[in-house]
């Protein structure tokens with residue numbers, strides 16, 4: 001595995017590979033890898049000749065009050081995990097190299113970024129779209145893999161690529177879970193042992209909503225109330241940031257379940273803010 005850290009090097013190497021007729025699949029990450037990231041790399045390996053993984057904690061997607069400085073980091077472990085998963089090139093630029101001091105250009109999809117995570121993180125997706133656009137321009141991937149764990153992010157990236165005719169195919173990959181059902185996340189490292197033991201109830205709460213929908217419950221408000229009650233009973237220390245039933249493509253909030261819908265949640269537990277989602281149907 002080659003490790004590149006300057007923008008010039010990654011640009012030059014990828015353009016050489018493209019000239020040789022190689023296809024490239026990109027997996028953008030913020031490091032501190034787990035099996036969810038590895039599943040994206042495995043998918044990328046199936047799609048293209050060359051797999052590029054980026055490892056970059058993007059400052060522009062963090063608000064000043066958020067965990068940028070505390071974000072977990074283990075370069076050596078990440079290097080062996082990416083290499084073992086079949087990565088050809090690991091791109092890990094220092095933050096100062098990715099943005100000019102007077103960076104002034106932003107890519108935004110406001111319509112899709114205003115709800116769900118966008119309510120508490122209003123500048124987050126602008127940072128994500130901007131860094132992903134920069135990575136696409138540097139690497140020129142044919143494919144880019146994103147996880148369904150970050151459902152809003154995946155939907156926004158798909159829309160950005162469609163609307164701006166970016167020449168890359170976005171590949172959504174299934175959410176990978178721990179054995180007890182907790183969605184894998186680098187931020188799970190923030191949980192204490194006690195919090196970690198209770199965190200799988202977030203998934204269980206969502207499965208409970210799926211059961212209710214199968215039994216005929218269609219009201220979003222009733223589903224939200226049931227989730228809130230489930231969390232209050234099972235993880236009293238948790239605080240729900242949001243629970244929202246949305247259209248799976250437009251992310252528009254739904255008052256009533258018609259056929260299928262995504263229920264997405266964010267839950268604060270200790271120092272972590274945990275995301276999960278489920279596709280429910282009648």
Ligand code: AMP
Nearest residue numbers: 029030031036146147149150175176184
């Ligand atoms: P992150 O390093 O958290 O920014 O995530 C990098 C990529 O990995 C994103 O496309 C995430 O959606 C994806 N990802 C993170 N956790 C999981 C998971 N548990 N299952 C599948 N994909 C994931």
